[in-house]
Amino acid sequence: MTKVGIFKLVSFLAIIAVLIVICVVEDRLVADSLMQVKDYCYRIEMASEEQGGIASGEVASLVDNLETSWKKNEGKLCFMVNHKSIEQLGVEIVRLKTYIDEEEEIEFFTSLEIIKSYVESFQHFMGASFHNIL
Secondary structure, X not given: XXXXXXXXXXXXXXXXXXXXXXXXXXXXXXXXXXXXXXXXXXXXXXXXXXXXXXXXXXXHHHHHHHHHHHHHHHHHHOOOOOHHHHHHHHHHHHHHHHHHHHOOHHHHHHHHHXXXXXXHHHXXXXXXXXXXXX
């Protein structure tokens, strides 16, 4: 092999390695962001059970923390996926706050379940894929 051939091979392998690293970082970022949302959902459910309803300060605080966390992570995710694909999750989080104010528990828990189902479906289509590398 000539020096040019070796340089081409090394360059090709370096590009593939960089693409793999980017995909792995993307996958971890998506997985961590969605896991935070899922964890908040479970903590909100537990707090509402312990407090005997959704009209408590602890539940409202957890929903506020969920919203803050999601807004921070949503900005990062928008670099990787179309914003329209993930904006519905933010809408549902805002609905949670409205349902707390209006003390509508059935709608609150329905919205919470919708958020969890979005998180599950997002994990399937947002993760890194080796097709992205090619």
